[in-house]
Amino acid sequence: MLLIDGKAISEQIKSELKIKVETYKQRTGKVAGLSVIIVGENPASQVYVRNKAKSCVEIGMRSEVIELPATISQADLLKRIDELNHNPDVHGILVQQPLPKHIDDFAITLAIQPEKDVDGFHPENVGKLCIGRLDECFISCTPFGVIELFKRYQIQTEGKHCVIVGRSNIVGKPMAMLMMQKLKQMNATVTVCHSATPNISDFTRQADILIAAIGKANFITAEMVKSGAVVIDVGINQIDDATKKSGKRLVGDVDFDGVSKLASAITPVPGGVGPMTIAMLLSNTLTSFERHYHLS
Numbered sequence: 001m002l003l004i005d006g007k008a009i010s011e012q013i014k015s016e017l018k019i020k021v022e023t024y025k026q027r028t029g030k031v032a033g034l035s036v037i038i039v040g041e042n043p044a045s046q047v048y049v050r051n052k053a054k055s056c057v058e059i060g061m062r063s064e065v066i067e068l069p070a071t072i073s074q075a076d077l078l079k080r081i082d083e084l085n086h087n088p089d090v091h092g093i094l095v096q097q098p099l100p101k102h103i104d105d106f107a108i109t110l111a112i113q114p115e116k117d118v119d120g121f122h123p124e125n126v127g128k129l130c131i132g133r134l135d136e137c138f139i140s141c142t143p144f145g146v147i148e149l150f151k152r153y154q155i156q157t158e159g160k161h162c163v164i165v166g167r168s169n170i171v172g173k174p175m176a177m178l179m180m181q182k183l184k185q186m187n188a189t190v191t192v193c194h195s196a197t198p199n200i201s202d203f204t205r206q207a208d209i210l211i212a213a214i215g216k217a218n219f220i221t222a223e224m225v226k227s228g229a230v231v232i233d234v235g236i237n238q239i240d241d242a243t244k245k246s247g248k249r250l251v252g253d254v255d256f257d258g259v260s261k262l263a264s265a266i267t268p269v270p271g272g273v274g275p276m277t278i279a280m281l282l283s284n285t286l287t288s289f290e291r292h293y294h295l296s
Contacts, residue, residue, distance in 0.1 A: 002265035010275035018059040032289035033062035034092040040070030081111045092118035092285035118284035143175040145276025162188040166213030212253035222258035231266040
């Protein structure tokens with residue numbers, strides 16, 4: 001069984017990006033800049049934002065974290081985004097989710113210029129992904145990270161049956177679109193299952209590649225997986241664990257102990273897909289910088 005080490009691969013990617021950042025700095029006198037807006041004081045969001053900012057600094061990018069109160073109006077938030085859209089030193093804009101209930105998530109997504117939408121959520125980027133214009137768009141970071149893991153571990157996807165459990169706009173849907181692309185690291189036959197799919201195990205047991213992104217702890221059990229499948233666990237869930245100081249521990253959507261005995265390759269949680277999401281965010285930001293300055 002191959003353990004797919006997303007943490008190690010993410011460090012490789014960051015090392016490669018760091019070299020590029022320095023090279024471009026010498027050529028242009030500029031560095032790529034990522035601005036992250038966080039609204040309110042959600043503890044999990046604060047951790048994610050700190051990790052993103054730290055990773056930016058590690059590779060020499062400019063990082064800006066804009067902390068706004070949960071009471072900010074939608075109009076004022078849109079104004080801040082517009083300022084970033086027109087700032088030539090900002091190449092990536094990210095508004096950390098979730099947002100307060102009085103703010104329309106979709107309006108915020110639409111407000112970010114597509115060429116600075118390094119999360120890959122803007123309809124223009126999603127549309128280009130769907131029609132295969134991958135060189136002209138930004139790909140949602142988590143699915144992009146999964147594709148990069150397939151590439152670097154030389155996992156065969158072409159002609160395989162890929163079953164995705166989950167249909168979110170952030171993971172499930174873009175993952176399906178990517179796996180259908182007529183490219184070597186993709187080119188799979190795709191089935192998407194979700195909360196309304198009856199007898200999900202009938203589908204998951206057919207998967208050569210099984211991608212779990214349903215947001216339910218240990219949802220995928222050994223009985224749902226065929227021997228030799230590649231299993232990608234996108235889930236991050238907290239469960240009670242009295243043996244831990246915090247009383248909690250992180251698990252994925254896959255019952256790792258059971259499924260790892262059957263899988264030919266599997267990602268752990270933590271240390272699998274999670275670190276790749278940040279690595280691909282940095283990659284998207286540098287791509288934005290390259291496009292802006294017509295670099296290659």
